[in-house]
Amino acid sequence: MNISNVDKQYIYMRDxxxxxxxxxxxxxxKITLDHYLPKSKKGTMDVFNLVTCCKFCNKLKGNRTPEDYKEVILHLFLKAVEDNRILGSGLKLSQKFLKEELLKVNKLEDLNDHVTFQSDTKRFYIKNNKVFKIVNIN
Ligand SMILES: [Zn+2]
Structure with missing residues (x-):
């Protein structure tokens, strides 16, 4: 799995x-990292889709899609924002402003090769734990 040791440490401490x-x-x-939403179901490598997992549970879970994946990914995403793990990439705005806006996110909108989250006013496009595009909605 192509994930940095820093991210792995973060996930381990978070969990x-x-x-x-x-x-x-x-x-x-002894840990493995489990894609909460499996890779085969468009689950990404971001810290908010990875959880600490023992080998036994990882094998048991296999490719199943947890029913609550949207809520869990949203929850872990907001935690990652609070922990300053979600940064901007090529955006002309301060990290403080970005964080304030990201904390208003209330919905996992879409999963593709990137992840889209939405607040009441903005849509955020995220890849590799970085926000690379923001679109105003409404
Ligand atoms: Zn376990």
Whole structure:
């Protein structure tokens, strides 16, 4: 899996060093990262679609799509914004302003080779944990 060790550490700490599914405590060198929405269902490599997972649960889960994936991805996305893990890429605005706007996101809109989140006024296009485009809506 092509994910930086920094991101892996972040996900591990965020998930309190436990398997997301069975809540078993895991040493860092024993974890796997699970795509909450599977790659085969357009799940991305962003930190908000990856959870800490023990080998057993990862195998058990396989390619199933969790029913609550939209809520979970939205929740993990907002957590990542709070933790300053979601940055702008080539945007002419301050990180402070971007963060304030991102915290208003209330909907996972679409998944493609990038992810689209929406607030009441803006749509955010995100790839590799970076916002690369913002569109005003309404
Ligand atoms: Zn587990």
């Amino acid at each position: 309190e060093c436990k398997c997301y599914y069975c809540k078993k405590s895991l040493k860092f060198n």
